[in-house]
Amino acid sequence: MIDLWGEDTATVVAHDEASFADAVVPPIFQNSLFTFSSYQEMCDTFAGKINRPVYTRGINPTVRAFEEKIAKLEGSEDALALSSGMAAISSAILSVVKPGDRILSVKHVYPDTFRFFEIFLRKFGVSVDYIDGSNLATVEAALPGHSLFYLESPTSWIMEAHDVKALCERAKEAGVTTIIDNSWASPIFQNPIKLGCDIVVHSASKYISGHSDVVAGVIATSAERVAQIRGEVTQYLGSKLSPFEAWLLLRGLRTLPLRMKAHEQAGMEIAKRLAEHPAVKTVFHPAFQNKAHPGLRGTSGLFSIELAENVSVEALCNHLKIFKIGVSWGGHESLICPAQASLIQSGGPNSTAFFGVSPHVVRLNVGLEDPEDLWGDLQEALGAASE
Numbered sequence: 001m002i003d004l005w006g007e008d009t010a011t012v013v014a015h016d017e018a019s020f021a022d023a024v025v026p027p028i029f030q031n032s033l034f035t036f037s038s039y040q041e042m043c044d045t046f047a048g049k050i051n052r053p054v055y056t057r058g059i060n061p062t063v064r065a066f067e068e069k070i071a072k073l074e075g076s077e078d079a080l081a082l083s084s085g086m087a088a089i090s091s092a093i094l095s096v097v098k099p100g101d102r103i104l105s106v107k108h109v110y111p112d113t114f115r116f117f118e119i120f121l122r123k124f125g126v127s128v129d130y131i132d133g134s135n136l137a138t139v140e141a142a143l144p145g146h147s148l149f150y151l152e153s154p155t156s157w158i159m160e161a162h163d164v165k166a167l168c169e170r171a172k173e174a175g176v177t178t179i180i181d182n183s184w185a186s187p188i189f190q191n192p193i194k195l196g197c198d199i200v201v202h203s204a205s206k207y208i209s210g211h212s213d214v215v216a217g218v219i220a221t222s223a224e225r226v227a228q229i230r231g232e233v234t235q236y237l238g239s240k241l242s243p244f245e246a247w248l249l250l251r252g253l254r255t256l257p258l259r260m261k262a263h264e265q266a267g268m269e270i271a272k273r274l275a276e277h278p279a280v281k282t283v284f285h286p287a288f289q290n291k292a293h294p295g296l297r298g299t300s301g302l303f304s305i306e307l308a309e310n311v312s313v314e315a316l317c318n319h320l321k322i323f324k325i326g327v328s329w330g331g332h333e334s335l336i337c338p339a340q341a342s343l344i345q346s347g348g349p350n351s352t353a354f355f356g357v358s359p360h361v362v363r364l365n366v367g368l369e370d371p372e373d374l375w376g377d378l379q380e381a382l383g384a385a386s387e
């Protein structure tokens with residue numbers, strides 16, 4: 001268990017530097033435009049001599065406040081907030097690759113990241129090779145010839161946590177840029193910049209928001225890379241985060257350490273009990289892996305289980321009362337997401353089939369309800385779903 005209130009975490013999440021009329025919560029700059037007081041000020045701003053908001057697709061003070069907090073929490077020089085996790089992932093990748101480049105990616109990345117690789121990037125002449133991120137020697141041998149190494153740790157569906165520090169060291173030696181999806185751990189449990197990663201991306205729709213009321217993404221990296229991503233990609237794709245969402249994310253951040261602690265405790269307890277349950281064949285949870293993942297300081301409430309052969313996935317989903325059937329995670333509510341349903345999802349290649357996830361796997365998002373109520377719900381439904 002980490003000291004959640006160590007370092008500057010408490011100050012960063014709870015304290016809003018900007019004070020307006022002594023309000024404890026800063027107002028939302030819910031506007032698109034900021035005017036200039038003179039012709040000269042406009043010239044100086046466009047010449048880069050003054051850094052100030054001009055138009056919300058570029059800089060907005062509420063969005064900036066969120067970006068500054070993420071940069072502090074991740075230990076990066078700067079951050080850039082975008083309209084979704086996929087906008088953060090695609091913008092970060094597009095800032096690194098050009099036609100003809102090859103990406104090396106760990107297996108079991110988030111399914112839409114996989115589709116972005118296979119549907120979008122291949123169209124523009126960028127190819128992707130997939131590798132087992134837990135095998136350092138294989139990664140080291142495969143890195144040369146690639147311009148980008150894409151990590152997600154823990155991975156989607158099978159929740160395999162990797163030694164991010166060692167992987168980023170190998171990539172640095174090979175001159176390969178690294179990007180990691182850090183949504184699962186949140187900045188509370190893992191800070192990949194401090195482990196040597198170049199670019200961190202988050203789906204802020206998950207734990208950072210925490211309330212299932214925002215779709216957002218954020219990139220944390222050096223000031224130079226933020227300027228490059230802004231200037232070469234996001235300004236033209238128009239994928240900037242809007243002020244209201246940023247304001248909701250600032251609210252989410254204030255309780256992030258407390259929520260992560262609750263998700264970790266309840267998630268661990270339920271995962272342990274499921275591991276002993278006859279209806280469960282395997283628990284996919286980083287704490288249950290016999291592998292080193294030294295940069296990970298804690299575990300969240302998202303993990304998967306493979307059900308025993310005699311247990312019906314459909315019956316389990318339908319019998320659960322507190323756990324709702326849903327695709328997202330990281331919010332206050334507990335969810336079950338069956339891999340089987342994603343196998344029949346239309347539209348492009350399917351990552352669960354491609355990487356080999358059994359249709360008997362279901363993912364659980366352990367929310368903030370009473371863990372004993374959640375366990376009761378699972379026990380009852382597992383019993384009813386066992387033939």
Ligand SMILES: Cc1ncc(COP(=O)(O)O)c(C=O)c1O
Nearest residue numbers: 084085086110181183203205216
């Ligand atoms: C691991 C991971 N990364 C990225 C994303 C994409 O985030 P968003 O839905 O905010 O675009 C998701 C969404 O489910 C995810 O699970």
